Amino acid sequence: MTLCHGPKEACGVFGVFGHDDAAKLTYFGLYALQHRGQESAGIVTSTGRSVDEHKGMGLVHEVFNESVLNGLHGRLAVGHVRYSTTGLSVAKNVQPFVVSHAGKTLAIGHNGNLTNARRLRRDLERKGSIFQTTMDSEIIVHLLARNLAGGIEEALVKAVTQIEGAYSCVLMTQDRLVAFRDPNGFRPLCLGMLDGAYVVASETCALDLVDAQYLRDVAPGEILMIGEGGLKSINPFPEHKPTLCIFEYIYFARPDSNIFGHNVYAIRKRLGMKLAREYPLEADFAMPFPDSGNYAAIGFCHESGIPLEMGVIRNHYVGRTFIEPVQSMRDFGVKIKLNPVREILNQKRVVIVEDSIIRGTTSKMRIKTLREAGAKEVHMVVSCPPHRYPCFYGIDFPTKGELIACQHSVEEVRNFIGLDSLCYLSLPGMLEATGIQQDGFCLACFDGKYPIQPGEDISKACLEY
């Protein structure tokens, strides 16, 4: 285990206060957020007197069933989905993290990554704290436990002023739901209302599914206490310019969500249109690899006039079990998921619209199968600039050594993947396409300007080649 891997999962969180169907709403909310984490799922509920929880490895619909949900009582709930990134995908690391402490129960779900986790944990252990997991969220709970004498609000303020990095969290006490977000606002977190109940979610698509009405985003740096008396907002931080994660727009969030106040689909389409303007190409058709690049491809085709085709067909039944192919099956790893259509590709000049290139290895294999299916020319346009730097704020990019664009020129990348041409969207072009104020984003994965310096151990481990 290296520090730069373990803690860097992406996740989705959801919370409900004041609804008879709190557990079920959370179930459906997590269902809508499943793209943010497929490894594990958990829900914790409270009746005010007792707490129920259920967590497990797997997809939301695998972890829960009707009878399990019926056993999660109370009008208050928090839920979490977690993304599988490392060997540490163990059962005890499933969130929400729950503790019973001095007769009270706390449950926390965390999306993001603390950059000073290692130091905080070491200090706490020296003072005799015993940790149950390797999760950042447990650190937050230990900080709370040592400051509960003055009440939960005071403990929260003390905790958030000690932690650094990215965190969009839902916290459940036995009678309150708390949503809090780091002052940079790296990850999204929004507030909605349903039948008089408050709902908190990573993305608006979760509000849509449960028919909740979007009220507003939880602001960067805000601690939002939700209880019987309604909302109470605390912001213990000095004024601070947010640095939202632009990659949520490009790749991570669901296209039907509104993130940071803007629609993801619309931005992806504009990224594709911008690409078409920056790189005029001659081709027979353009295509995405489903389902990455779909929306940028639509924008690219609209703007360029190049027809859209689906040159590869996705098998919708691909499971997670891996069975070793037989020797004679070439390009198996690609084709089990995406089968090229020879009748469409044969003798054609093709443009692939892609949302990002990380290691380049998957693209290389896919391009090979297109050529074997007869494609005459294969060009690729990418709807963001080259990824050159790792993320320390909750997205699991590989180390610098594994990011192909980190050590290789665009021409070298083109050659490695086996393309006739390769065009990345320019950084100004990307910012302009978002249509949002341009200095409010974290662009560190593109330009290496980190809004928060990571702890020494992290940076050393991850910046190595």
Add this chain to the structure above:
Amino acid sequence: MTLCHGPKEACGVFGVFGHDDAAKLTYFGLYALQHRGQESAGIVTSTGRSVDEHKGMGLVHEVFNESVLNGLHGRLAVGHVRYSTTGLSVAKNVQPFVVSHAGKTLAIGHNGNLTNARRLRRDLERKGSIFQTTMDSEIIVHLLARNLAGGIEEALVKAVTQIEGAYSCVLMTQDRLVAFRDPNGFRPLCLGMLDGAYVVASETCALDLVDAQYLRDVAPGEILMIGEGGLKSINPFPEHKPTLCIFEYIYFARPDSNIFGHNVYAIRKRLGMKLAREYPLEADFAMPFPDSGNYAAIGFCHESGIPLEMGVIRNHYVGRTFIEPVQSMRDFGVKIKLNPVREILNQKRVVIVEDSIIRGTTSKMRIKTLREAGAKEVHMVVSCPPHRYPCFYGIDFPTKGELIACQHSVEEVRNFIGLDSLCYLSLPGMLEATGIQQDGFCLACFDGKYPIQPGEDISKACLEY
């Protein structure tokens, strides 16, 4: 149980003769054919001396794992996926159907539906045959068992001349693979080669995944015996005009397959282009409901010049467990799978490109959510004529009473679904778009002209209102 439901599943079959990895190739072949049957899967193999089998309810990747596959020995294999259509989805009905008879083992996988099954079964039972299942394939095996004295070839000829209806089958004896197809050729069946081994599959997409080379289709009426001595073809039927199922092209087969010698994607796209020519519309954009109608939509947009958008986003993680939604969640059943994107739909004139309308109820719910998301006008174009008659040849359409177009005019259907306009592709337009000789199709579900009259019990039960 009514006769018109039970036996009418669609299925996929696969077989291998002469390959060391016969079981694994069959696994991957079934993986590629998963769209033809998601209820159950099974593989049977033979070493010539011993036979192994594994079958189970669920998707191919749920039923099998590496260790199970390693336990399926031999260079000869047949496999089957089955579609869930009725309450009779019980474990004993999982195919391939296997029997040990007089010291020998037979295994059969069947895609299609016998139209004289009831009569054949009654006759056999009167003679003392005991049936283990309710499957048509068992009837074929009992007919074989009563004629084995003269060898398997003679028994097959006697069996196929007694059965009527649709059958594309793979049969495994301990040392031979047999593929046989009814003289009408309702369902597809093709032959390929891989590393010197023969492969039989329902669709070419299964050959593609295992890197087998397509040789030819198994001909309508052909019994193809594959053994150590190579291929032997028998066709015991008098000359006969085939009546291929046109709905395989419109809906059922995978777009990357070639069926009856033609590419499915290309035909679906031409169906969409033909639609655009038959029904000029004014609209802001056209869209499919993913993933039905995708390829017709591409053709429709190419031809009409109307831009393509994805007005609804598909949740890729929808499982099969059903959890009752909470009261306040409107349109839940639709939105759990497809979430409309308000920013794309709002105030827009939308054309839905659909591949078929069966009951109309799903379309009705989906259109409602589009309107709630702000769509100003919603038009629908359908890439085939109205479905007015049930299928007796292996596709599980509902009875006439449930086919909305059977009892209602197009205007009534439009009104029921809640559309601004509704256009079906004309029957001549559909035939022309296929680009294939036009009198070789079964069009019974559109025009009621059944190439083979079903047995009395079937027709009575299914033609009732």
Add this chain to the structure above:
Amino acid sequence: MTLCHGPKEACGVFGVFGHDDAAKLTYFGLYALQHRGQESAGIVTSTGRSVDEHKGMGLVHEVFNESVLNGLHGRLAVGHVRYSTTGLSVAKNVQPFVVSHAGKTLAIGHNGNLTNARRLRRDLERKGSIFQTTMDSEIIVHLLARNLAGGIEEALVKAVTQIEGAYSCVLMTQDRLVAFRDPNGFRPLCLGMLDGAYVVASETCALDLVDAQYLRDVAPGEILMIGEGGLKSINPFPEHKPTLCIFEYIYFARPDSNIFGHNVYAIRKRLGMKLAREYPLEADFAMPFPDSGNYAAIGFCHESGIPLEMGVIRNHYVGRTFIEPVQSMRDFGVKIKLNPVREILNQKRVVIVEDSIIRGTTSKMRIKTLREAGAKEVHMVVSCPPHRYPCFYGIDFPTKGELIACQHSVEEVRNFIGLDSLCYLSLPGMLEATGIQQDGFCLACFDGKYPIQPGEDISKACLEY
């Protein structure tokens, strides 16, 4: 698979006619008969209109739970437990064997072994019958199916006059319970009454558990039809001297059962008393290996005046999973189940009272651990004569080559096992101890006089050395 193994399981059967709790009573009845078969269990019930069944591998309490039992409807039930004897312990061989034939359902549970099974099966297959299993009970059902035109009674008479060997069966039609027993009456079968309902069971201990009152045994050769009109008894055989299995008394039946009209415990105790009279010994104490020999040991101690001790302690938690011991653990296979008590054994002269010696290998290992625990002398007395011949009537003795007493003198057996002395009860002593008319038993395993000659294949395979 050799013929002499596969079909020779011992089993228990149970049936109920006319009770609202038919399934549950059968469950408890099988629970009481668990010692007759630990491999699998099954129950089939009928409401007169519909039939429910549940079967599985494992112990009765593992196969069934409350909810499964609640799903077995009807006032008519048959159940079966089966003993694991061979590699053919596969799921499809779990009884009761159920078929749906020409719209009617038959279920049969069989205890015993047909001696002409191979020939009957071959004849039926030649006529086109397809077998689903390798069980004798399926042969009976095929014979019934071919004679149902004249009704079930006529079909039964025709069937039982064709089959030979040992059978104590329960048969369920949709509205009748039939109990039938071979004319030799090898295996027990008794009739009881509970709340006005009829109950049939292999042993009376099953009647005891459900609080049913014992009425009488089903007679050798009797076909007992139980329906709404009450009992009807048919005996299609000419007068015939029964040959009851004496080994049921010695070893197989439960001590609290009455078998063939006499109590098992009392007979076992008398066998032990007879032993003490036949072989006066000097010893410090006598002991059984729990729980075989317990009751003979009590009788032996009563009669001889030698004190009883429990020189080995049984671990009651021994499961069926086998985990390879580590190198250094000597005598592991014995001690995991029975731990010798050094404080009791050390420097003592011990008499082991045993109910039988089959292969001798288990005894050999056990005696070794007694000596290691300090026993000074170890004598063994056995409550029956030497086993020299295989059983063809439903008890799974090994072939002659494996029966140690078949090829070795008593002195050789004593030496092999490592005893100071070894005494078998004499055959006349055994018969006298039963206190029952002495010419009514099958003694074939002791004297080789088979009441029914087995088919050639059986005898050849099993009588080989």
Add this chain to the structure above:
Amino acid sequence: MTLCHGPKEACGVFGVFGHDDAAKLTYFGLYALQHRGQESAGIVTSTGRSVDEHKGMGLVHEVFNESVLNGLHGRLAVGHVRYSTTGLSVAKNVQPFVVSHAGKTLAIGHNGNLTNARRLRRDLERKGSIFQTTMDSEIIVHLLARNLAGGIEEALVKAVTQIEGAYSCVLMTQDRLVAFRDPNGFRPLCLGMLDGAYVVASETCALDLVDAQYLRDVAPGEILMIGEGGLKSINPFPEHKPTLCIFEYIYFARPDSNIFGHNVYAIRKRLGMKLAREYPLEADFAMPFPDSGNYAAIGFCHESGIPLEMGVIRNHYVGRTFIEPVQSMRDFGVKIKLNPVREILNQKRVVIVEDSIIRGTTSKMRIKTLREAGAKEVHMVVSCPPHRYPCFYGIDFPTKGELIACQHSVEEVRNFIGLDSLCYLSLPGMLEATGIQQDGFCLACFDGKYPIQPGEDISKACLEY
């Protein structure tokens, strides 16, 4: 949850230092100790660098299999079995309790019960410690964690001088095995050797199974550190008279174990002999209810000359699933496990030899079935005095209100159970029968003289009526 229930389970512990098969030996050791805890089982191993663990609900052979054991690496292991006593039988309470703290791993298995647990836990929580479980063993670990600066030995001494009550523990650090036992020595703990490796176990029967040689008991108050350098013994307590639990001899330990240096079987037999001397009775036979009272019964019969019989037969296949019997089955709860043998009991004067009477309800039901089976007189002799006081040192007796002898005279108990006569062994008779120095036992459950006063909360809750 009441304090007097939760923490009072009986348990078994096992540990190995320095053997290649540490995990497997621990598995077999727990197997032999299964009678001390059937609820859950766990094993933790260490290679010195890494730690593996596996724990689960169920019997030892249900929780572990060969492949799980192969995944538990290292030459150092501790294991634990736990007894199901309360609703708190939850997975997280399965021992050994394991923590990773400041880069090191500790695992502890505890047999006993701390009498000042509540106060210690409250103090630790006030200082910010977060507890994961409700187990006493976690308290010990938190006490260790706060004192690790000075090394594990110092931390252990500090911890054991803070805790009070009964504890026989195995503790694993990454490179040492520690066994420690409270100064009263309530529960047994012994040391053995196998192939040069050290083995620690609750009872000697576990040493026997793995063929380890018994060395000595871990002394009351001793901390035994076992590492590469051999044994190191620390005893931080002032001289202290031990108070061993006499009920281990009477009921709890396995008869083939030597406990506190003496054989359990021999003592039980002497208890029975003493009973015969204290209470001369006239009877036809004496019997135990298997398997409680077996050894006292042997002694009783030896001494009194009354013959031994097994008047009830135990069903060896009784599972843990409970299925509601049908209305008409009287005495079901008793008979499912023990069936009375009418032929033995009818018209007889019977003496039951029992090891203890706790609530009296089970005895009452059993006596009833004996009388229904025809017993003319039923007497009971009990091999210890009446239980009048709860245990606070690790055996789960009920509260005083539930102990029948607490509030009722012997005559009232006799009448409640339905006996002709009832005799308890006298306290002096019991002590004399042990043959051990008579002031070294805890007799609190008989005489209420508690060697350690329990914390206030415990005593209040448990001493109530």
